[in-house]
Amino acid sequence: MSTPRSGTAAATPAEPGRIVASKLFAPPVRPGIVDRPQLLDGLLSASESPMVLVSAPAGYGKTTLLALWRARDERPFAWVSLDASDNDPVALTAAIIEALGPVLELDAGLGAALAVPDPPLEDYVLPSLADACLEADRSFVLALDDLHLVTDARCHGAIGYLGARLPPGCQLALATRTEPALPVASLRAHGKLTEVRAADLSLQAAEAAAMLRAAGVELSGDRLGQLVQRTEGWPAALYLAALSLRGREAADDFVEQFAGTSRHVADFLAEDVLARQNAELIDFLLQTSVVDELTASLCDELTGGSDAEVKLRELERTNLFLVPLDEERIAYRYHHLFVQFLRAELARRHPELVPELHRRAWQWYRGHGLVSRAVTHAQAAGDVDVAAELVAAGWLDMTERGQFATLRTWLAGFDDEQVEGHAPLAVAAAWISGLAGEGERAARFAAAAQRGTWSGPTPDGCASLESSLAILSCAFGLGGLSGMSAAGHMVDVSEPATSKWRPLGLAVYGASLTLKGEFATARRVLEETVQLAPEGTPIRSFGLAYLALLELHEGDEQQALAHALHAYRIAEQPGLRNYLPSVGAFAITAYLLTRQSDLDAAATAVERAYDLLPRVTQAYWWQMIQSRILLGPALAALGRKDEAETRLQEAAALLEEHPDAGRMHEWREAAVSEVRGRKRPDELSEAEQRILRLLTSELTLREIGRELYLSQNTVKTHTRSIYRKLGVSSRAEVRRAVQERRSASPG
Amino acid sequence: MDRAQTLPVGRIVVRGEFGPLLEAALPGCEIARLSGETHVTTRVRDDAELFGLLSRLRDFGAELVSVSVDPRAD
Numbered sequence: 001m002s003t004p005r006s007g008t009a010a011a012t013p014a015e016p017g018r019i020v021a022s023k024l025f026a027p028p029v030r031p032g033i034v035d036r037p038q039l040l041d042g043l044l045s046a047s048e049s050p051m052v053l054v055s056a057p058a059g060y061g062k063t064t065l066l067a068l069w070r071a072r073d074e075r076p077f078a079w080v081s082l083d084a085s086d087n088d089p090v091a092l093t094a095a096i097i098e099a100l101g102p103v104l105e106l107d108a109g110l111g112a113a114l115a116v117p118d119p120p121l122e123d124y125v126l127p128s129l130a131d132a133c134l135e136a137d138r139s140f141v142l143a144l145d146d147l148h149l150v151t152d153a154r155c156h157g158a159i160g161y162l163g164a165r166l167p168p169g170c171q172l173a174l175a176t177r178t179e180p181a182l183p184v185a186s187l188r189a190h191g192k193l194t195e196v197r198a199a200d201l202s203l204q205a206a207e208a209a210a211m212l213r214a215a216g217v218e219l220s221g222d223r224l225g226q227l228v229q230r231t232e233g234w235p236a237a238l239y240l241a242a243l244s245l246r247g248r249e250a251a252d253d254f255v256e257q258f259a260g261t262s263r264h265v266a267d268f269l270a271e272d273v274l275a276r277q278n279a280e281l282i283d284f285l286l287q288t289s290v291v292d293e294l295t296a297s298l299c300d301e302l303t304g305g306s307d308a309e310v311k312l313r314e315l316e317r318t319n320l321f322l323v324p325l326d327e328e329r330i331a332y333r334y335h336h337l338f339v340q341f342l343r344a345e346l347a348r349r350h351p352e353l354v355p356e357l358h359r360r361a362w363q364w365y366r367g368h369g370l371v372s373r374a375v376t377h378a379q380a381a382g383d384v385d386v387a388a389e390l391v392a393a394g395w396l397d398m399t400e401r402g403q404f405a406t407l408r409t410w411l412a413g414f415d416d417e418q419v420e421g422h423a424p425l426a427v428a429a430a431w432i433s434g435l436a437g438e439g440e441r442a443a444r445f446a447a448a449a450q451r452g453t454w455s456g457p458t459p460d461g462c463a464s465l466e467s468s469l470a471i472l473s474c475a476f477g478l479g480g481l482s483g484m485s486a487a488g489h490m491v492d493v494s495e496p497a498t499s500k501w502r503p504l505g506l507a508v509y510g511a512s513l514t515l516k517g518e519f520a521t522a523r524r525v526l527e528e529t530v531q532l533a534p535e536g537t538p539i540r541s542f543g544l545a546y547l548a549l550l551e552l553h554e555g556d557e558q559q560a561l562a563h564a565l566h567a568y569r570i571a572e573q574p575g576l577r578n579y580l581p582s583v584g585a586f587a588i589t590a591y592l593l594t595r596q597s598d599l600d601a602a603a604t605a606v607e608r609a610y611d612l613l614p615r616v617t618q619a620y621w622w623q624m625i626q627s628r629i630l631l632g633p634a635l636a637a638l639g640r641k642d643e644a645e646t647r648l649q650e651a652a653a654l655l656e657e658h659p660d661a662g663r664m665h666e667w668r669e670a671a672v673s674e675v676r677g678r679k680r681p682d683e684l685s686e687a688e689q690r691i692l693r694l695l696t697s698e699l700t701l702r703e704i705g706r707e708l709y710l711s712q713n714t715v716k717t718h719t720r721s722i723y724r725k726l727g728v729s730s731r732a733e734v735r736r737a738v739q740e741r742r743s744a745s746p747g
Numbered sequence: 748m749d750r751a752q753t754l755p756v757g758r759i760v761v762r763g764e765f766g767p768l769l770e771a772a773l774p775g776c777e778i779a780r781l782s783g784e785t786h787v788t789t790r791v792r793d794d795a796e797l798f799g800l801l802s803r804l805r806d807f808g809a810e811l812v813s814v815s816v817d818p819r820a821d
Contacts, residue, residue: 058808177805236808262783264763266808271768340806341768348771 014330015295016368022293022325023086024099026070026079026143030316030324033064034203034211034235039196043069047139047171049194051163051187054175056198059236059266059337062175063145063323065196069173075139077173078103081325082146083292085372088405089154090119096142096162097129103140104132113575117435117538119402123611124574126158130165139169146336147176152405156181202233211235215242215319223255230259236337240269243320244276270341277320284311285320285334286349289342290357290377293325294332301364302357355381362386371397372406379413385422387413392424393459395432407432419445423452424459427468434476435580437617446472462501467494471501474508477622480660484512484622492525503532503539511546511584515622516662519550526550538579541570545585548592549626553663555685557595564589572608583612584623587630594637597724603638606631625654625664629671636675644675677727684725691718696735754790757797760812761785761804769807776800784812791816 043052043065054062063081070077078099086092094114100106106129113125144159160182163172174180187193203211208228212219219227231237241258245251261268274282287303288294299308312332315322321338325331334342347354358381365374366386371394378387391410398407411419411429419429426449434442446469454465462468470487477484488509495502506529513522529543544567551560568589571582586609593602609631616624628651635644651668655661684692687710694704705715723729726737764780776789787804791797797816804811 057810058806234808262764264761264765264769264785264809267763267766267769271766336806337808340772344768344772344807347774348767 014328015297016370018326018328018330019293019295019370019373022331023081023083023095024079025081025326026067026077027063027081027323027325028327029064029067029071030319033068034061034207034214036061036065036068036207039065039200040069040072043194043196044072046194047073047075047169050166050171050192051182052171052173052194052196053180053184054173054196054201055177055179056196056201057177058340059234059239059335060198060201061235062201065201066143066145066173066175070141070143073141075141075170076103077141077143079143080145082144082149084149084376084409085406087150087152087155087409088403089121089152089158090114090402090404091406092150092155093119093121093125093129093158096144096158097125100129100132100140100142103138104136106132109575115401116575116579117399117402118576118578118580120574120578121154121158122161124577126161128574130162133162133165133170134167136167136170139167141171141173142166143173143175145175147174147180148178153181154405201235203228203235203238204233208233208238211238212242212245215246217242217245217251219245219251219255223252226259227255231265234265236335237265237269239321240266240273240338244269244272266337266341270338271345273320274341274345281311281315284308285315285342286346287353287357289334289339289346290354290380291361292333292373294322294334295330298361298364302360359383362390366390372410375410375413384414384418388418388422388425389459392422392428395428396460399431399435404432404436408436420448421452423449423454423465424468426452427458427465427472428460430472430476434472434619437615437619439476439618439621442476442619443478446476446478461499463494463496463499467491467501467505470494471505471508474505474512476619477512477658480658481512481516481622481662482660485509485516485518488512488525497532503529503543506532507539507542507546510543511622512662514546514550514553515626515664517553519554522550523547536570536573538571538576538582541567541576541585542581543567544570545588548588549584549630552588552592553667557592560588561592561596564592568605568608577608577611580612580616580620581623583609583616583627586612587627587634590634591630594634595724599638602634606634606638621654621658622661622664625651625658625661625668628654629664629668632668632671633674636677641675648672648675684722688718688722688725691715692722692734692738695719695722695731696738754792755816755818757789757791757800758813758815758817759787759800759804760814761787761809762812763810769809772807773800773803 046052054065056062070079080095080099086095094111097106097111097114110125110128113119119125142162150156163182166172184193205224205228209224227238227241231241245254248254258268277285284303288299291298291302294312296309296312299312300306312322313329316324316329316332321335322332323335325333358377362374362377362381362383365377371390375387375390378390395407411432414425420426426445430442430445430449433445449465449469452465457463458465458468460468462471467490470490473479473487474484474491488505491505492509495505506525510522510526510529513525526543526547530540530547533540533543544563548560548564548567551563564585567585570576571579571585576582586605590602590605590609593605609627613627616627618624628647632644632648632651635647648668648671655665655668690708691704694707699707701715701719702712705712722734726734728734728737762784764783765778765785770778773787776787779786779788789800791800801814
């Protein structure tokens with residue numbers, strides 16, 4: 001076997017895209033495939049059954065059966081060939097949406113709703129998808145092949161949810177090697193499940209004979225019987241046997257020998273089939289077995305050759321376990337079972353080549369922008385630094401698309417020492433842990449990055465490692481509010497206006513300044529944030545929410561409300577509702593609305609905040625505190641006083657843990673007073689206090705205005721505000737409230 | 748004592764005797780062939796490792812006869 005030389009293969013533009021898209025194509029039905037009329041008739045007559053489960057070990061022809069069914073059925077099939085990257089609820093749902101796209105009238109916003117940091121999967125995307133399925137004007141089949149590759153519980157939850165909501169006449173078809181974590185037993189008990197299992201898929205003598213004939217092999221009845229018995233009708237084994245027997249002179253002798261051995265069936269046959277190929281082809285098969293999808297240029301890259309296109313066509317023509325993934329024959333894969341044997345043989349014959357082949361694979365994938373595959377192969381090649389850099393460069397994009405399960409898989413490919421030894425990767429790991437609410441891990445990785453070194457811009461586009469760490473420290477409030485604002489200042493100085501990190505850095509810097517009470521600088525920073533972050537983005541919403549908080553404490557409630565409502569409008573878009581930092585926008589809006597006595601709208605805002613609050617963890621301790629301080633009085637105004645007290649007690653406990661919290665200490669105390677209704681008249685604004693004194697007199701509002709040089713309208717506005725603050729509705733009640741407060745006052 | 752020595756031993760029996768190909772696919776495992784069956788023995792750190800091995804065997808179309816774990820291996 002030749003050592004691959006540096007490949008120069010150039011992919012056609014279609015190849016990388018086809019690798020990604022091929023999962024949405026059903027594999028073409030090839031001539032020579034054994035038809036399964038009985039099984040197909042069974043499937044076609046069971047079209048009322050909501051779920052079809054094709055469950056059998058590798059090599060039983062599950063995919064082939066689904067593809068044959070698709071070719072015979074009148075209904076369109078939405079097809080997803082699942083792979084390891086679909087073991088992420090967001091990636092899986094995105095693939096299902098894409099597959100259903102041509103079949104259903106789908107709102108274009110649905111896919112976009114997934115491409116956000118915290119996609120609202122269960123509470124928006126899946127219900128919308130289910131609604132779209134119900135409204136479909138024709139029945140369809142949603143086929144998910146290789147379901148065993150998906151093990152994540154939320155993934156199974158999503159599949160089960162959709163499966164249970166398909167309209168009559170539509171079906172969910174699943175092909176898997178393992179029983180999926182779906183309510184299969186209950187469906188079976190209610191007659192709502194059509195099952196095709198290994199025993200059904202096993203080939204009978206007649207079908208085996210047809211398969212052999214298609215491969216040009218004729219056997220006597222006895223030998224055929226022996227072969228079927230020995231393989232127990234396992235299609236993959238029979239197929240291997242056909243390949244092995246093809247062109248063999250003494251076919252019967254071979255069957256006899258095979259029947260007499262106690263070897264593992266596929267092991268024996270695969271070894272034999274391989275041994276019968278020429279050396280050049282064996283090299284090609286082994287070297288290309290390290291990747292999951294084959295295209296001509298990728299194969300050339302792996303082998304160092306230039307004739308992969310010819311070889312792939314030849315392999316397909318000779319039926320050597322090559323499965324085309326599209327009609328144009330751009331992408332292929334080896335049969336799942338066969339590729340396992342190829343990889344085992346590669347490891348046995350040329351263990352030293354394995355890392356080199358993975359290296360060539362990541363080079364090709366990286367060059368063609370397929371980051372996930374590049375990461376996997378860099379890790380398999382042992383090229384830790386390359387894998388680290390790929391993850392450090394690619395994590396932000398994945399985060400923005402909400403694919404945290406994928407990020408966790410990437411990180412799981414490193415040990416902690418490797419993560420901590422690569423500063424930008426450690427920063428990425430800190431972000432991923434922090435966003436997942438693992439504050440301690442985030443701090444540990446941040447500390448590791450701090451010890452590390454890196455020169456120049458980071459792979460994820462920060463001006464420097466120091467600046468990257470500063471944004472991280474600021475977002476997660478490392479080192480208290482003082483640490484946060486110092487880090488924010490550094491970001492302000494180091495990240496240029498063109499940096500994609502500047503808006504986020506400024507947003508959290510502005511928040512920290514607001515919480516410290518440095519309102520003038522905070523305003524400058526937050527206004528720049530709002531200006532830099534495009535309309536409709538979570539960062540703009542965040543900046544507006546903190547502007548509102550600042551204005552509230554400056555006493556300009558009208559302006560505060562306008563900014564809060566703007567922040568709220570952005571944050572309540574279905575796609576952004578799950579974004580944890582939006583809790584601030586919901587909380588401040590809730591509070592300001594109760595101040596306007598708009599209680600219904602306030603209650604909705606509280607609910608939105610409550611959807612997020614339990615998930616806002618210690619990584620965002622400052623948001624945990626500030627949201628509770630705002631929600632306390634809002635809840636009290638809604639008549640939920642006990643809840644209000646609880647939120648404020650939680651805030652107190654958090655403040656003990658995080659004492660460097662600026663003005664939040666006094667704001668909490670003010671909130672407690674507000675909740676307990678012990679707000680004394682002297683806590684009214686100065687103008688209100690002046691008017692209050694005259695309100696207890698017999699003067700009319702017009703006379704009060706004249707006395708204080710104010711318009712009658714201004715006096716009316718202040719009076720309404722005083723009524724609200726005192727919880728009264730007439731001047732007589734104002735007098736009584738003032739008297740009560742005087743007698744209750746300790747002084 | 749070597750830590751590996753204290754780990755539980757997983758024993759998986761599958762139908763059919765493995766040849767050199769399948770043996771190569773299970774590095775770190777002891778392979779014994781006994782009258783039409785293959786006994787795969789290895790020390791396993793936890794369930795995840797055992798299930799990983801089972802799914803690897805499944806990928807090769809191996810048919811399980813039995814699985815056992817001896818927790819008191821020493």
